[in-house]
Amino acid sequence: MKRFIGFVKKEFYHIFRDKRSLFILFGMPIAQILLFGFAITNEINNVDIAILDHSKDATTKEIINKISASHYFSINQIIEKESDIEPIFKKGKVKAVLSFEKDFSKKLITQNHSNIQVITDATDPNTANTISNYVNAILQIYLKEQNKNHTSAYQIIAQTRMVYNPELKSVYMFVPGVMTMILMLVSAMMTSISITREKELGTMEILLVSPIKPFQVVIGKVFPYIFLSIINAITIILLSLFIFKMPIQGSLFLLGLESVLFIITSLALGILISTISATQQTAMMISLMGLMLPVILLSGFIFPITSMPVPMQIISNIIPAKWFIIIIKGIMLKGVGLQFIWKETLILLIMTTFFIGLSIKKYKIRLE
Amino acid sequence: MFGDFIAVNAINFEVKKGEIFGFLGANGAGKTTAIKMLIGISHPTSGNATIAGFDIYKNTEDIKKNIGYMSQKFALYDDLTVRENITFFGGIYGLSRKRIKEKSTTLIKELGLEDVSKNLVGSLPLGWKQKIAFSVALLHDPKIVFLDEPTGGVDPITRRQFWEMIYKAAHQGTTIFVTTHYMDEAEYCDRVSIMVNGKIEALNTPKKLKSQFNVESMNDVFLNLARG
Structure with missing residues (x-):
């Protein structure tokens, strides 16, 4: 010993x-x-995005507000034409561009659907994926709020709850x-x-x-x-x-x-x-x-x-x-x-x- | 043991108590392998040997207590001080704390290391380290001490001092088993054996070997044998 x-x-x-x-x-x-x-970290926080709004109506404004209100995204710039997208991605700061099609509100009412294009910088695939998921989630929430009054016949809502690590x-x-x-x-x-x-x-x-x-x-x-x-x-x-x-x-x-x-x-x-x-x-x-x-x-x-x-x-x-x-x-x-x-x-x-x-x-x- | 290669083949010899036995041979002749068998870190495929009266197969623990060993590679801890090295090796040989203290004080005094006893061994010149290593190998008063090329890379003056230490230890009754390829050192030994290709080709006192081969120096004896 x-x-x-x-x-x-x-x-x-x-x-x-x-x-x-x-x-x-x-x-x-x-x-x-x-x-x-x-x-x-896998989380995203204040990711810089750009907005290309072809319609500039009440609905697009609301959606944009909703997105910028979340702490996940911050709107870095507003661009005016498609050709601006490429240069800003090349600069590297902006990770995603949300492009609203023309007559967004009108189409939503008359044809029941309208399109947002989410363009992400996939040089980092994980972040790109997460960004598109988060944008989708925000849009879903927005839609749900809008549809409160007139419910459609069928609706399946996934209620997710993250246990053990709720804030992920x-x-x-x-x-x-x-x-x-x-x-x-x-x-x-x-x-x-x-x-x-x-x-x-x-x-x-x-x-x-x-x-x-x-x-x-x-x-x-x-x-x-x-x-x-x-x-x-x-x-x-x-x-x-x-x-x-x-x-x-x-x-x-x-x-x-x-x-x-x-x-x-x-x-x-x-x-x-x-x-x-x-x-x-x-x-x-x-x-x-x-x-x-x-x-x-x-x-x-x-x-x-x-x-x-x-x-x-x-x-x-x-x-x-x-x-x-x-x-x-x-x-x-x-x-x-x-x-x-x-x-x-x-x-x-x-x-x-x-x-x-x-x-x-x-x-x-x-x-x- | 080393595949089909036989490093050490049928060697026979006896070493007397208090004798300085030189174990010579060219590089690769099998000296280190033979030593490793004797001190118990390699096992011979056949044959038997006793060390200080203990059988190398049955009484390995007794042998360990009664032998000292200093290897080719310098083997003290560079990041420990002189005194800590002595204390550590004294400790693993089971010396009492009091004994270690006495021993290290005399040892440090004898080697003239009072000023550097608290310095890390790594900061000392090689010759000093070798002398400390030798003293550490003798710390537990072994009956026999094995020195495997102890003076490699050391200057002639230190080599001389080292051999004085060896003489002193032998004089006090410790058997010295030393390998070297400095032939002038061979002259200092009581008896030498010369190993060629794993076999002992000659074994006698340096004087008798020289007259046997009718040459002037051990160097010539060695050259005669090694050429075959």
Whole structure:
């Protein structure tokens, strides 16, 4: 035990004396969460649009007012002819143009329909899509108000209610993802680098020749990172609570336990990586390519798994991050208890056991 | 062990207590592999060996407590101070806190490192680091210490001082098992073995080897053997 404490102390010296890693270790979670929380967002807010109104009558005025009253759009300019559309898109500021056809009101009354053309700048397809949806939604609301008095024979109204995240804040989606990513990165990459560093420097040999047992070396190496990862998890949760006002519906205790489980999964992966890589650089590349990319692309963090091609969906099952994201989304947003996420927890447990077993086996082989 | 390649093939030798045993051979002759087998980080495919009276298969834990090892690669922690390095290695060998304190104080004094004991090892010149590494390898008073090319890249003066440290340790009863390819260092050893292609081709005192091959220096002995 005394040996172990001495070992852990040494690890902390390594960590705290390496100012660059220390900065990454504690700066990254904060930077990431702020970045994802503020800068990267799927919502649209005050998007600049232009209006091309060929009729300029009472109805078009009302619709335009309605649109500019929403905080989603702000009317940047009014243009007069079709040929103006292209140049303003090229300038880049205006993301959409609403073009009202001639005799808008008149047609609406006499022919029962009239047209608005929504032209969007689809260089960013997501935003373009969202803009057209929002415009449609505003028009629907307008129509409903107009039709209050004379109802038509049939009407189907979809009453949507967004539960668990009624304001559709994207930060709610990013917090679980960023937390997963950070825990994975810190635990797996940092440990694999720190173990391979000993190999590279030749100190690992000295340790293996000494009476300290190989498993004590490994536990001693990963132990500080469990501690640091927990601090990171707490930082992320506090930031999301106080800066983004993200409520945590479920039990904090359960959230903590599940996080520790995931940290151990990642550490086991880190150890596994360190057994197959001889240099710090290799360890870092494997961690980045083999762990980070799947976490970002295949875990459902940013891209929904259900809309992936089937082979990708199958692959996503072997990514621990996927299960952890389901778990923490459940706890944070839905407030579920273990009875709803035991399956995911069990999968993580099995994966962790598997990774630990595999790395013990690999580690032994390496010693032969 | 390394595929079909046999790095070390049927080597036989005995080393006496307190002896300085030079383990020579050209690069790639199998010295490091042999050392790794002896200290227990590689396993021989066949054969047996005892170190300080312990069997390398059965008593690996006892062997670990009784040997010191200094590798080709310099192996202290650059980002720890001299004293922290000593404390750490003393700790993993299970020395008591009091013993570590005594040991590090005498060690720092002997090496004349009082002024830099709180400096990071990374800031010290290579020769100093090698001397510290050697002292650290002796920290737990091992019966035998394995030095794998301990003086690589070190200037002649430091090399000389290093060998004085080796003599001193041997004098105090520690067996020294040292590999080198500096032939002048071979002259300092009590006995040397010369390894060629995984086999020991010669084993005797430097003096007898020189007369056996009828040459002036160990360098010539080595060249004679290595050419085959």
